[in-house]
Amino acid sequence: MKARVTVTLKNGVLDPQGKAIEGALKSLGVDGIAGVRQGKVFDIELETADKVQAETSLKAACEKLLANTVIENYRVELI
Amino acid sequence: MRSAVIVFPGSNREGDVVRALKQAGSDVQKVWHAEHELPKGTDLVVLPGGFSYGDYLRCGAIAGRAAVMDAVRAHAARGGLVLGICNGFQILCESGLLPGILMRNANLKFICHRQFLKVERNDTAFTKAYVQDQAIDVCVAHGEGNYTADVETLKRLEGEGLVAFRYCDAHGHVTADANRNGSMNSIAGIYSDNLNVLGMMPHPENLIEDLVGGTDGRGLFESLVSSFPRAA
Numbered sequence: 001m002k003a004r005v006t007v008t009l010k011n012g013v014l015d016p017q018g019k020a021i022e023g024a025l026k027s028l029g030v031d032g033i034a035g036v037r038q039g040k041v042f043d044i045e046l047e048t049a050d051k052v053q054a055e056t057s058l059k060a061a062c063e064k065l066l067a068n069t070v071i072e073n074y075r076v077e078l079i
Numbered sequence: 080m081r082s083a084v085i086v087f088p089g090s091n092r093e094g095d096v097v098r099a100l101k102q103a104g105s106d107v108q109k110v111w112h113a114e115h116e117l118p119k120g121t122d123l124v125v126l127p128g129g130f131s132y133g134d135y136l137r138c139g140a141i142a143g144r145a146a147v148m149d150a151v152r153a154h155a156a157r158g159g160l161v162l163g164i165c166n167g168f169q170i171l172c173e174s175g176l177l178p179g180i181l182m183r184n185a186n187l188k189f190i191c192h193r194q195f196l197k198v199e200r201n202d203t204a205f206t207k208a209y210v211q212d213q214a215i216d217v218c219v220a221h222g223e224g225n226y227t228a229d230v231e232t233l234k235r236l237e238g239e240g241l242v243a244f245r246y247c248d249a250h251g252h253v254t255a256d257a258n259r260n261g262s263m264n265s266i267a268g269i270y271s272d273n274l275n276v277l278g279m280m281p282h283p284e285n286l287i288e289d290l291v292g293g294t295d296g297r298g299l300f301e302s303l304v305s306s307f308p309r310a311a
Contacts, residue, residue: 013182013227014182014185014227014261016182016183016184016185016186016187016225016261017183017187020187064144065136065140065141065144066136068137068140068173068180070178070179070180070228070229071180071182071227
């Protein structure tokens with residue numbers, strides 16, 4: 001089983017990297033961009049085929065390491 | 080005093096901090112991150128600067144979960160002293176020993192320069208050799224030193240006197256210009272609730288010799304050593 005974990009900054013947390021990317025897009029002449037927030041994507045291969053077990057493992061992975069929940073949210077998708 | 084300096088893959092300021100501790104009169108041992116215990120009789124644990132695990136994932140995130148950190152947490156819970164400098168501060172935040180996080184510098188630049196710090200209080204084990212509100216001349220070298228915490232944490236840090244140092248000018252004035260990484264409230268270092276854990280971005284260990292331009296960093300190590308009776 002495979003999963004994708006997406007970690008994003010919480011609303012209100014300043015994201016200077018996102019701002020810099022937004023500025024770069026503007027200077028490249030890419031129109032219509034109102035804002036950019038940078039995050040991270042983790043593609044994870046699971047040993048189990050059991051959905052519940054996979055979700056438990058992934059939640060532990062996010063809480064213990066992948067996200068710093070002081071500033072970040074995470075989303076888990078099984079694929 | 081017995082100090083244990085923890086070395087992670089990618090630490091690079093451990094030699095500097097060992098030197099500063101020895102100069103102040105401490106016994107020092109380096110401890111590899113995979114150890115599960117600290118050397119017997121450890122009074123002070125130091126997490127040095129550097130780029131543990133190449134700053135992968137988030138600065139200090141992987142080191143903050145290393146085997147030795149359980150022993151460091153237990154040491155802190157017993158009231159033992161812990162000092163984290165630069166990457167060490169990031170590790171303390173990631174390991175839950177200190178609140179908040181160090182984000183990318185607001186101007187996105189790695190900053191590396193001399194920096195004055197205002198000593199917010201001189202009644203702790205780390206700062207008793209300094210004068211209250213003294214502006215000490217040390218240096219900074221980091222890309223992620225932008226201290227960030229939620230409103231309540233910030234209020235608690237301020238209300239309970241847990242801010243250790245603030246970025247200031249040569250006269251001790253905390254100005255926006257002196258806060259080059261964008262830290263909230265110009266915070267350069269913070270204490271834990273019972274003042275036995277200190278995390279700070281600047282490097283006092285690099286200003287301990289006239290030869291390299293200053294000795295204001297010595298006070299921190301001398302404060303620590305003076306907290307312990309001399310070994311017989």
